[in-house]
Amino acid sequence: MKLIITDLENFKVPVEGDYKIIQPQGNIRNCIGCFGCWTRTPGRCVIHDGYENTGIDMSKCTELIFVSRCYYGSVSPFVKTVQDRAISYIHPDFVMRRGEMHHKRRYSNVIQLSAYYYGETVTDAEKETARKILQANADNYDGRVKNIYFYKSAEELEGIRI
């Protein structure tokens, strides 16, 4: 299953195969750093606003795909907030991987990560940052980077297939 996290309310990008999409529907509340998703309700965020199960959705996916406006080399505030609220995908304990500290796995699935960024004025420095962040995400989810793309507008994405 592909899990798509996007800031597009009107998502018109053709998708191949099985997928689930998380997109803006009502207000999303931000992570408050309480760690309740690790110690009170392990695996699930404690804020009940419809965005509390992304960690569980991630455990069922083979691909995680961000479709987002590029904000300074980051995904958009909405997509980032969904990610922040989904740290329960991983376990709170630390492990060492390639000489760096990361979190232990909670699940066994290995996620392939892709990002489809859009935005008219994405600079080279922002593209470089976006690449670094996607790789860092892959390291922390213990997954792999599949691809990263940059488009000028969301409309351009309607002509591709993900």
Added chain:
Amino acid sequence: MKTALINGSPKVKSSNSGILLEDLKAYLVETEAVEFGLHTGTAAKEKAEALNQADALVFSFPLYVDGIPGHLLSCLADLEEASSKSKGIRVYGIVNCGFYEGIQAEPALQVLQNWCEKAGYVWGGGVGVGGGGGLAQMPKTKSGHGPREPIEKALKALAEAICSEHVQGDQQAQDHQQIQENQYVSVAFPRFLYKLAAQMGWRQMMKASGGKARDLGRRPEGGED
């Protein structure tokens, strides 16, 4: 000279980002330090205007999923819209990592630097603090000693840069887009002990919530193996 100390943690009280700003403040001399909080997803117009009156902005925030917390990113977008884009305001960042290696904050500092470019500010450099998850538990000892010593040293250097750039003046600051290199530090505490202390901390929190240690690895209903 006015320096805005901006706490970008979602926590209003008792945040490690706040501790780091307090430590920095102690080293800031010859500058008026004004505290601001960006704890939710919007930066009100009045707050944005007040920040535009400062000569330097220091953002202190936790590393969230390899980047800037979603709510703070949203505030940065608000501030970009409200930016006067002409004053040469300098921006600095302090990123607090739960991981031991401060270098893991590098992409988050880059996002802040990229934001400066878009918002018309001058990037002044930042500090990535590794092992920041335990700051509240680490006692402040006399200067030059204790587990927080490398962090204090980096913050002192940052404070010196903030103050000296003011003396150099705006034009020179604008001529040198990045005034100092980012610094990446870790607490002076062995990594394996930091890892162990964190594991003990999670188990204590789990027990306080009425659960057992093994529940930390629970896969909730509907989740895969």
